[in-house]
Amino acid sequence: MAKTLTVAIAGDPAATGYERSCEGDASGTDHGRAIRDVLDRVGDKWSLLVVATLRDQRLRFTELQRHIPGISQRMLTLTVRQLERDGLITRTVHAEVPPRVEYELTELGGTLIELAMALADWAIENHPRIEDSRAAYDAVHPAR
Amino acid sequence: MAKTLTVAIAGDPAATGYERSCEGDASGTDHGRAIRDVLDRVGDKWSLLVVATLRDQRLRFTELQRHIPGISQRMLTLTVRQLERDGLITRTVHAEVPPRVEYELTELGGTLIELAMALADWAIENHPRIEDSRAAYDAVHPAR
DNA sequence: CGGCATCCGGGCAGATACTG
DNA sequence: CAGTATCTGCCCGGATGCCG
Numbered sequence: 001m002a003k004t005l006t007v008a009i010a011g012d013p014a015a016t017g018y019e020r021s022c023e024g025d026a027s028g029t030d031h032g033r034a035i036r037d038v039l040d041r042v043g044d045k046w047s048l049l050v051v052a053t054l055r056d057q058r059l060r061f062t063e064l065q066r067h068i069p070g071i072s073q074r075m076l077t078l079t080v081r082q083l084e085r086d087g088l089i090t091r092t093v094h095a096e097v098p099p100r101v102e103y104e105l106t107e108l109g110g111t112l113i114e115l116a117m118a119l120a121d122w123a124i125e126n127h128p129r130i131e132d133s134r135a136a137y138d139a140v141h142p143a144r
Numbered sequence: 145m146a147k148t149l150t151v152a153i154a155g156d157p158a159a160t161g162y163e164r165s166c167e168g169d170a171s172g173t174d175h176g177r178a179i180r181d182v183l184d185r186v187g188d189k190w191s192l193l194v195v196a197t198l199r200d201q202r203l204r205f206t207e208l209q210r211h212i213p214g215i216s217q218r219m220l221t222l223t224v225r226q227l228e229r230d231g232l233i234t235r236t237v238h239a240e241v242p243p244r245v246e247y248e249l250t251e252l253g254g255t256l257i258e259l260a261m262a263l264a265d266w267a268i269e270n271h272p273r274i275e276d277s278r279a280a281y282d283a284v285h286p287a288r
Numbered sequence: 289c290g291g292c293a294t295c296c297g298g299g300c301a302g303a304t305a306c307t308g
Numbered sequence: 309c310a311g312t313a314t315c316t317g318c319c320c321g322g323a324t325g326c327c328g
Contacts, residue, residue, distance in 0.1 A: 031264070034267045035268070039186075039263070039267070042183075042187060043183065045187075072323080073323095074291095075321065075322080084281065085277065085278050086277055087278075093290095098290085101290060108270060108273060112270075115259075115263055118259055119183075120179050122259055124178050127182065130230045134230060134231075138229075189300095216302055218301075218303090219300095219301065219302085222301095241309095243310060243311090244309075
């Protein structure tokens with residue numbers, strides 16, 4: 001999923017303009033890959049939403065799905081698996097009948113959510129300006 | 145502000161205020177849409193990279209392309225156009241021969257980049273843990 | 289209940305060729 | 309130099325159906 005992105009940067013770590021953009025970062029470890037990785041997860045359509053939903057509650061699969069309108073079962077499955085793999089959430093299966101699976105934020109996930117909130121703040125605060133800008137742009141640049 | 149955010153993103157468990165922000169609704173401000181919009185831009189493969197590259201320098205098209213290895217001409221064109229439309233960067237054409245077009249960050253773009261940097265910091269700091277988690281996960285879950 | 293397997297359509301992105 | 313145009317392949321993501 002993140003392959004192409006990672007390859008693009010990590011494949012050519014030396015020549016990237018990343019050193020410049022990520023001022024002061026020491027060379028050696030390729031931060032490009034780290035950033036790509038995280039960005040891929042954050043930029044993912046559902047990941048942040050799932051993390052945010054689990055922010056202060058533990059939920060089981062169907063509950064989670066109910067809390068995130070529009071997500072398909074498949075996407076939820078894939079998303080939680082990714083998140084679990086990345087150590088952002090935990091998945092606990094209770095040996096019961098019927099089966100019960102609960103998802104919970106890890107501490108790592110908890111730190112991420114704060115950043116996400118900051119981003120959301122920015123989004124809400126600046127969205128009007130963005131929309132205005134778009135309207136203005138569209139007015140000047142007719143159909144293209 | 146942060147509270148409305150929580151509701152907007154995480155959804156209100158009780159009232160499903162989320163549905164309104166996600167589905168077609170006619171109510172006033174739509175935070176869900178705002179967040180989605182910004183997330184789409186941030187999550188975009190190249191947008192953040194372009195913004196980051198322009199952080200403290202004004203660049204022309206080809207320079208920009210050189211600074212971002214792996215980006216195709218087409219994608220760069222589309223990306224800068226989007227960013228310009230959203231008011232995150234400016235595009236100035238100098239009436240010369242040969243033509244010279246320079247891209248520069250707007251103030252709005254400048255505020256975004258700081259958040260992006262925070263995210264990058266998080267990425268760099270926590271990436272090892274994520275990788276470890278992935279390795280552990282993959283060890284337990286054989287090829288699926 | 290909580291998945292996984294499969295099919296399928298649409299859009300994104302790369303490569304290439306052409307222009308003001 | 310800074311794009312535009314077109315063609316194409318590929319992956320994302322939705323819908324459906326089956327299983328433990």
